Amino acid sequence: MPELPEVETIARGVNERVRGERIVAAWFGSHREPFKTPPAEQAEQLEGRVLLAIHRTGKHIVCELGPKGDASFAASTQPRGVESGLPEAQWIVHLGMTGRLLVTDAGNPVAAHTHVRLTLVSGRELRFVDPRRFGRLEWRDLRRAAPFRAAGREPLEIDAEAFAALFRERKLAVKAALLNQSLLTGVGNIYADESLFRAGIRPRRGAGRLSRAELERLRQALVEVLEHAIRLGGSSVSDYVDADGVKGFFQLQHCVYQRTGQPCRRCGTAIRRLLVGGRGTHYCPHCQH
């Protein structure tokens, strides 16, 4: 399930590969996809624009797009990477649980559940594949709307004071608070469990009942876990792969996530599993208090 480190890895990979390329054709295959913008409008708008940059905000991939140009003409006259200028629109991709954004040669076989194919000047394609269709695709015209902003704060940027304020007075479990995207953006089930383990805090503790020291431990644990995972290319559980189809390696570092019954790496106690806010939750009963 792509969370902040996986989305960061994918956004970086896609950016390196397609930045500066012009989209010459856009194909949207499924009309059952919960598109935030009608698929026909997205396809029509994407065609002819240059991908200026691709980056991550929370769990969202934001593609910055230049003004419309003549796709067929541009193909032969615009060297790759020379385009500049301010973005005129954004294409927002949320991968949901099983979404993938892949860069591939146009001739390569099209995987099942491929919902979008963007043909690029170079002959390659940017493809959106999502078996469970929990992903979301949105078009934003920057001439009429503000740039995309996630509701919650970035865990890698928030300072100790603001972090503590997010949890103050809250009655819900600290794990549920970590997963709430309107508080923090980008944290999902894996990194919530792993950061709580690293901070030594039980997932069912009330968010508002944590001491200031515990909250600061949690914030630091979150930063360390997320940055470590980014360095390793994310966690490959289920079928996650990056823009090149390469797996990440952080799953090998997991201390608690999906390790129910296995010995804690620190103390040897069997890892326990329970349900918090309807999500499978893993913790060490000895190391976490």
Next chain:
DNA sequence: ATATGGCCCTGGTTGC
């Protein structure tokens, strides 16, 4: 206002 639980959707795993 905050918090909770159901729903969507498919593939992999489990159980009979």
Next chain:
DNA sequence: TGCAACCAGGGCCATA
């Protein structure tokens, strides 16, 4: 061996 029930959970929505 085969097939059905079950589980995975991010975000959104209705409800308390």
